[in-house]
Amino acid sequence: MSTCQLEPCIELPLSEEKLKESVDKAKDWALMHGISMRSKTNFNKDQVQLLPVTLLPSSFPEKPFLTVNNVQTILNELIHKVAHDKEFLTNSLKSTIQADPFTAKLFHIYETVYEKGFSQSISLGLLRSDYLLHDDCKIKQVEINTIAASFAALATITSEYHNLLILIIDKIPENNALIGFCKGLIFAWELYNNSEAVMLFIVEDITYNISDQRFHEFQIRQLCPKIKIIRKSLTNLVSEGVKLGPNKELIVSNMVVAVVYYRSGYELEAYPTEKEWDMRLLIECSRAIKCPSVQYHLAGTKKVQQSLAQPIVLKKFLKDDAAIARVQEIFTGLYTLDFNDDGEKAVEMGINEPYKFVLKPQREGGGNNIYNESIKSWLNSMKESQERTAWILMDRLYPPLQKNYFVRAAEESSSEDDIDLSDVITELGIYGVIVGDSNEIMLNKQVGHILRTKLSSEDEGGIVAGIGALDSPYLIS
Incomplete structure (x- = not known):
C-alpha cells in the first residue's frame, strides 16, 4: 500500500451537521439527475436506487491527468492498427485460444469473417483507457477497454454534480464523455448512408445499469431526432429471426440496422447457448457498422495488451518516435x-x-x-x-491515499445513513472515439474522462457491485 497522501479539496472532516446536510443534498441531486441503477436484490422496473458516488471530488495531480488525456488519440490509433493486423492478433492469441474458450469463440468468429471477407470494412471504437497513479504520482495504464466501456454518461453527470454543488468549478475539468460517445455513434450511422436504418443496442437480458445506457439513447435522439434506437439482447435476437438482406444488410424486426452498439457481449453469460454465438457471427457477417467489431474486441484482450507492452512491438504500429515514447511512458x-x-x-x-x-x-x-x-x-x-x-x-500499482466520503443507497434495514470519512484510492479512465477502416482513420478524438474511487482496503472497485464510487478529479498542481 502507498504511504503517499494527497490532500483533500476542502478541510476534513466536516461537522456532523454539515455532513448530514451535504449527504441529503447529494442523494437528492444524484437521484434527480440519474446517478442511479436498478436494484440487484429487489429488481423492479419502476424503481431505481442511488449508485455510489463520492461526496467530494477527489484530488488528482494535473500533470499526469493532462498526460493521459493527450495520449488518448495515439492509443486509439494503436488499437485501430492492431485490430487490422491479422498476423499480430493471431500470434498474440495463439496460446490463449488453446486455454480460454471465450477468447477461442471470438477468434473463431474473427477467422470465419476474415476468410469470407468483411461485408463492412468500417469499425467504430468507443474506448476507455484506465490508469492508476503510482510511485510519486507517475501515471500508469491498467488496461484499455474496447467493448461496452461504461459510465460515459454518469461520469459526465458526476462532474456536473461536483461542479454545481461543491462550487469549485475552476479545478474540475470539463467532461464531454457522453456527447463525445454519442457523436461517434451518430458519425458511424451517417457513414452507413441510409436515413431509414436504425441503431441496435445489444444489452443484457436484465439491465441493472439502465441509466447510463438510456442516457446514450436519449442524447442521440436529442442530437439527431431521426435516428431510431432499438434494444435487444443476443437471446432476444435469436428468438426474433434476424436475417441478412441481399446486400448483407442486418435486418431486425423488418428494420435495417446501420450501427450495432454492444453494451453486453463481453461476458460468458451473454451466450447461454450456441445460438447466441451464431447470432454474434451473423452480425459480424453483416454490413452494419459494429461497435466494436470482433477484431476491435480481440484487440482489447489482456493478452494483446501484454504483447504491446514489449518495446519493439510499438514500432510496428506507430512510426513517430515521440508518440512511441509517450505510450511507453504510461505502460506498466x-x-x-x-x-x-x-x-x-x-x-x-x-x-x-x-x-x-x-x-x-x-x-x-x-x-x-x-x-x-x-x-x-x-x-x-x-x-x-x-x-x-x-x-x-x-x-x-499502489496509488496515493486520500480522504473522502462515500454516499451510497441506505440498506433497507437502516433508517440512518452511515457515512464515514475513509482512506480511498482513485482510478482514472480516459474515453476515446475512433472510426475507420484498414486504409483510413475518419475520426479520432479524446472525448472525456471518469474517476472511480474505492476504499484503500479493497482490491476490486466495481461501481455496480457497490464497492467503488463515481467521482470527479479535483486538479492539483
Missing part, C-alpha cells in the same frame, strides 16, 4: 505466462513476490483479477497446465 509491466523462458520467469516472480503483481484473465466487467497470496496458490495450481496461458501477470 505486463508479463506473459506462456510456456517459454519469459513465461517461466513470470510464474516464479508471481509465486515469490505475489504482492508485487496482479494476475489477470481475459475477461471484462471487473471482479475477475487475483491478488496477494491467492496469486501464489493460483500459479502453483496452474504451473504445469495450459490454463495458465489464458492469464497474464501485471505489476501491481
Whole structure:
C-alpha cells in the first residue's frame, strides 16, 4: 500500500451537521439527475436506487491527468492498427485460444469473417483507457477497454454534480464523455448512408445499469431526432429471426440496422447457448457498422495488451518516435505466462513476490483479477497446465491515499445513513472515439474522462457491485 497522501479539496472532516446536510443534498441531486441503477436484490422496473458516488471530488495531480488525456488519440490509433493486423492478433492469441474458450469463440468468429471477407470494412471504437497513479504520482495504464466501456454518461453527470454543488468549478475539468460517445455513434450511422436504418443496442437480458445506457439513447435522439434506437439482447435476437438482406444488410424486426452498439457481449453469460454465438457471427457477417467489431474486441484482450507492452512491438504500429515514447511512458509491466523462458520467469516472480503483481484473465466487467497470496496458490495450481496461458501477470500499482466520503443507497434495514470519512484510492479512465477502416482513420478524438474511487482496503472497485464510487478529479498542481 502507498504511504503517499494527497490532500483533500476542502478541510476534513466536516461537522456532523454539515455532513448530514451535504449527504441529503447529494442523494437528492444524484437521484434527480440519474446517478442511479436498478436494484440487484429487489429488481423492479419502476424503481431505481442511488449508485455510489463520492461526496467530494477527489484530488488528482494535473500533470499526469493532462498526460493521459493527450495520449488518448495515439492509443486509439494503436488499437485501430492492431485490430487490422491479422498476423499480430493471431500470434498474440495463439496460446490463449488453446486455454480460454471465450477468447477461442471470438477468434473463431474473427477467422470465419476474415476468410469470407468483411461485408463492412468500417469499425467504430468507443474506448476507455484506465490508469492508476503510482510511485510519486507517475501515471500508469491498467488496461484499455474496447467493448461496452461504461459510465460515459454518469461520469459526465458526476462532474456536473461536483461542479454545481461543491462550487469549485475552476479545478474540475470539463467532461464531454457522453456527447463525445454519442457523436461517434451518430458519425458511424451517417457513414452507413441510409436515413431509414436504425441503431441496435445489444444489452443484457436484465439491465441493472439502465441509466447510463438510456442516457446514450436519449442524447442521440436529442442530437439527431431521426435516428431510431432499438434494444435487444443476443437471446432476444435469436428468438426474433434476424436475417441478412441481399446486400448483407442486418435486418431486425423488418428494420435495417446501420450501427450495432454492444453494451453486453463481453461476458460468458451473454451466450447461454450456441445460438447466441451464431447470432454474434451473423452480425459480424453483416454490413452494419459494429461497435466494436470482433477484431476491435480481440484487440482489447489482456493478452494483446501484454504483447504491446514489449518495446519493439510499438514500432510496428506507430512510426513517430515521440508518440512511441509517450505510450511507453504510461505502460506498466505486463508479463506473459506462456510456456517459454519469459513465461517461466513470470510464474516464479508471481509465486515469490505475489504482492508485487496482479494476475489477470481475459475477461471484462471487473471482479475477475487475483491478488496477494491467492496469486501464489493460483500459479502453483496452474504451473504445469495450459490454463495458465489464458492469464497474464501485471505489476501491481499502489496509488496515493486520500480522504473522502462515500454516499451510497441506505440498506433497507437502516433508517440512518452511515457515512464515514475513509482512506480511498482513485482510478482514472480516459474515453476515446475512433472510426475507420484498414486504409483510413475518419475520426479520432479524446472525448472525456471518469474517476472511480474505492476504499484503500479493497482490491476490486466495481461501481455496480457497490464497492467503488463515481467521482470527479479535483486538479492539483
